[in-house]
Amino acid sequence: MTKRLLCVFSFILGISSFQAENKIEAGSESLFYCDTNVPTGVQMSTITLTSGTVTWTADPDTPNNTIRYRLPGTTSWMVVTPTPGQNSFTITNLQPCTVYEVQVAKICTTQGMWSNPIFFATSLNYCTTASTDATMVYISNVTVNSSGMTAPMVSNSGASNYIDYRTDIDRRIKFLAGSVGNTLSVSSTWTGTSSPITITAWIDFNGNGIFDSNERVLVANNVSSTAPVVTTFSIPSYPTLPSAVINGCGLVMRVMCRQEVPADACGSFTYGEVEDYGINFLNPLLGVNEAGKSAKPEIYPNPASDILNISGISEATDYEIYNVLGQKAGEGKVSDHKVNLSHLSEGIYFIQLKDKNHTIRLKFIKK
Numbered sequence: 001m002t003k004r005l006l007c008v009f010s011f012i013l014g015i016s017s018f019q020a021e022n023k024i025e026a027g028s029e030s031l032f033y034c035d036t037n038v039p040t041g042v043q044m045s046t047i048t049l050t051s052g053t054v055t056w057t058a059d060p061d062t063p064n065n066t067i068r069y070r071l072p073g074t075t076s077w078m079v080v081t082p083t084p085g086q087n088s089f090t091i092t093n094l095q096p097c098t099v100y101e102v103q104v105a106k107i108c109t110t111q112g113m114w115s116n117p118i119f120f121a122t123s124l125n126y127c128t129t130a131s132t133d134a135t136m137v138y139i140s141n142v143t144v145n146s147s148g149m150t151a152p153m154v155s156n157s158g159a160s161n162y163i164d165y166r167t168d169i170d171r172r173i174k175f176l177a178g179s180v181g182n183t184l185s186v187s188s189t190w191t192g193t194s195s196p197i198t199i200t201a202w203i204d205f206n207g208n209g210i211f212d213s214n215e216r217v218l219v220a221n222n223v224s225s226t227a228p229v230v231t232t233f234s235i236p237s238y239p240t241l242p243s244a245v246i247n248g249c250g251l252v253m254r255v256m257c258r259q260e261v262p263a264d265a266c267g268s269f270t271y272g273e274v275e276d277y278g279i280n281f282l283n284p285l286l287g288v289n290e291a292g293k294s295a296k297p298e299i300y301p302n303p304a305s306d307i308l309n310i311s312g313i314s315e316a317t318d319y320e321i322y323n324v325l326g327q328k329a330g331e332g333k334v335s336d337h338k339v340n341l342s343h344l345s346e347g348i349y350f351i352q353l354k355d356k357n358h359t360i361r362l363k364f365i366k367k
Contacts, residue, residue, distance in 0.1 A: 034059075034061050034062035034063075034064075034106065034108040035059075035061070035062055035106065035108065035112070036062075036105075036106050036107075036108055036110065036111070036112025036113060037106065037112060037113065038105075038112070038113045038114070038115050038116075039056045039057065039059070039065065039104045039105065039106055039115050040056065040057045040115075041055070041056050041057035042054065042055070042056045042102075042103075042104050042115045042116070042118055043055055043056075043118065044102070044118055044120040046090070046125065047120055047121075047122060047123060047125060048122065048123075048124070048125050048209070049094075049096040049097070049122050049123065049124055049209070049250070050092065050093060050094050050095075050096060050122060051090055051091060051092045051093075051094055051122070052090070052091055052094065052100070052102075052120055052122065053088055053089070053090045053091070054067060054088065054089055054091065054102050054104065054118070055087060055088040056087050056088075056104050056115070057087065058085075058087035059106065062106045062107075062108065063084045063085040064081075064084050064106070064107040064108075065081075065082055065086075065087075065104055065105065065106055065107060066079060066080070066081050066082075066104070066105050066107055066111060067079070067080050067081070067082065067089055067091070067102065067103070067104050068080075068102070068103055068105075068114070069091055069100050069101060069102040069103075070100070070101055071098065071099070071100065071101070072099055072100070072101045072119065072348045072363075072365055073324060073348050073363065094122050095122065096122055096249070097121070097122060097123065097249035097250065098121065098122050099119060099120070099121045099302060099303065099365060100119070100120055100121075100122070101117045101118070101119055102117065102118050102119075102120070103115050103116075103117050103118070119303045119365050119367055121249075121302065121303070123249055123250035124204070124207070124209040124249075124250040124251065124252070125209055126204075126209055126210075126211075126252055126254075126276070127210075127211075127265065127266035127267075128266070128267075129162065129254075129256070129265060129266050129267055129268065129269075129274050130161040130162035130268055130274055131161045131162070131258065131268070131269055131270060131271060131272045131273055131274065132161065132268060132269070132270055133161075133270055133271050134159040134160055134161050134271075134272070134273050135159065135191055136190065136191060136192065136195075136271045136272075137188055137189065137190045137191070137194075137195075137197055137257060137271060137272055137273075138157075138158070138159040138160065138188065138189060138191075138257070138272070138273040139157065139186060139187070139188055139255060139257050139273045139275055140156065140157060140158070140187050140188060140189040140226075141154070141155065141156050141157075141185070141186070141187040141228065142154075142155045142157075142184070142185070142186055142187075142255055142275060142277070143155070143184075143185040143228075144173050144182070144183070144184055144185075144253075144277075145182065145183045145185075146173065146174055146175050146176065146179070146182050147176060147179040147180060147181045147182050148176040148179055149174055149176075153171060153172070153173050153277075155171050155275070155277070157275070159189075159191070159273070160273055161273060161274075162273070162274045162275075162276075163273075163274075163275045163276070164276050165275060165276060165277050165278065166250070166252065166276055166277065166278035167278075167300060167301050168278075169298070169300050169309040169310075169311045169337065170311075170337075171277055171278070172277070172278045172279070172280065172311065173253060173277055173278070173279045173280070174279070174280045174281075174282055175235045175279060175280070175281050175282065176235065176281075176282050176284050177235055177236065177237060177238035177240075177241050177246060177281050177282065177283060177284055178234075178235060178236070178237035178238055178240075178284050179234065179235045179284075180234045180235075181232060181234075182232065182233055182234065182235060183230060183231065183232050183233075184201055184217060184218055184230070184231050184233070184253075184255075185228040185229070185230045186199050186201065186218065186220075186228060186229050186255055186257070187226060187227070187228040187229075188223065188226065188257050189226060190226070194224045194225070194226075195224065195259070196221075196222040196223065196224045196259070197223050197224070197257050197258060197259055197271075197272060198219065198220065198221050198222075198223065198257070198258060198259070198260065198261045198262065199218065199219075199220045199223050199229050199255075199256070199257045200216060200218060200219050200220075200255075200256045200257075200262055200265075201216070201217050201218035201231070201253060201254065201255045201256070202215050202216050202217065202253070202254045202265050203215055203217055203233075203251075203252075203253045203279065204251050204252050204253075204279075205235070205236055205241065205245070206241070206242060206245065207241075207242055207245035207251055211254060211264065211265035211266075213264075217231060217233040218231040218233075218255075219261075221261060223257075235281065238283055238284055241281055245281050246281050246282070246283050250278070251278065251279045251280070251281070252276050252277065252278065252279065253276070253277045253279050254274065254275070254276050254277075255274070255275045255276075255277070256272065256273075256274045256275075257272045257273055258270075258271065258272035259271050259272065297310055297311065297312040297313050297353055297360055297362070298310070298311045298312055299351065299362050299364055302364045302365060303364070303365035303366070303367040304341055304364055304365070304366060304367065305341070305366075305367055306340065306341055306342045307338050307339070307340060307341065308338065308339045308341055308351070308364060309337060309338055310334055310337050310338070310339065310353070311337060313334060313337070313353055313355065314355055316333070316355055317333065317334045317353050317354065317355045318331070318332070318333055318334075318353075318354045318355070319331065319332060319333070319334055319339055319351055319352065319353050319354070320351070320352045320354075321339075321344070321349050321350070321351050321352075322349065322350045322352065323347060323348070323349055323350075324347070324348050324349075324350075329344060329349060330343065330344065334353070339351065341366050344366045345366070346366055346367055347365070347366055348363065348364075348365055348366075349363070349364055349365070349366060350362065350363050350364075351364060
């Protein structure tokens with residue numbers, strides 16, 4: 001019995017000792033006990049070209065946290081300390097169109113364990129829009145013929161309220177800065193009796209993430225036929241376009257069909273559909289022929305889950321994947337401009353693309 005009481009007494013002393021080490025005075029308020037466990041619920045939101053907001057699950061017993069972020073693959077971290085009690089922090093002054101890695105830790109008398117890394121890419125954050133009912137009329141075809149490009153972008157689709165094609169490499173549109181004679185064709189389909197609609201399109205020429213009124217390249221009122229509506233437009237010249245726009249990321253062409261004439265490119269409405277397309281403006285100083293071929297191979301999305309899309313390459317292209325230690329993690333031939341990443345664990349990798357003309361090495365993140 002004496003031995004059992006001694007064990008229980010020692011256990012209680014151990015708990016008291018642990019609590020004393022983690023006891024924090026809050027002025028005249030009651031005591032609370034913090035811990036240095038990994039924060040939960042870490043995620044990114046409100047991402048722009050130069051900022052992003054990290055949030056995590058609040059812990060009232062551990063109000064102090066620290067955040068660190070960096071370019072993946074580098075060794076130098078930027079460290080910030082949010083105001084005690086906060087469970088969100090906006091990281092600013094980031095590089096546009098760039099992938100970052102961020103982690104969060106709790107702080108007691110010492111710093112706790114870092115959360116699993118969250119990867120995000122800075123990009124433009126456009127206003128949301130969608131119809132609430134796509135059963136009456138929808139966009140069935142969008143075709144863009146870009147001057148100097150070798151082939152049109154053709155997009156056939158069915159009924160939906162909103163479709164975001166920015167991640168679809170086959171639907172990415174390339175325009176040559178200063179080009180004239182670019183055409184956009186939009187067709188709509190009615191599921192029943194046709195009634196007049198308005199078809200509108202905007203292109204974010206200045207790359208500010210807003211569809212300004214002078215960026216509207218198409219407005220067709222009282223459309224009630226399935227025949228395509230076609231418009232011809234010019235692209236601002238270089239260097240009139242901001243330098244960040246040339247070969248920039250995340251720029252959008254928005255196409256909308258709806259019953260009412262829209263005041264702008266944002267908000268919800270009843271009948272119709274909206275489609276967003278990713279675009280690139282190419283520098284004409286490269287020459288029309290060179291720019292029209294795709295200036296260089298591109299990979300998307302990045303970070304990627306199971307499939308990495310690759311544009312600007314031939315189907316005969318071989319690839320090799322290496323981890324950050326230089327160890328080969330995969331190889332093969334690109335199939336339908338895609339590479340399967342399902343066998344890779346999370347982390348940073350390099351893909352080396354090789355054809356008969358050249359070799360290029362690109363970095364990507366498997367999430």
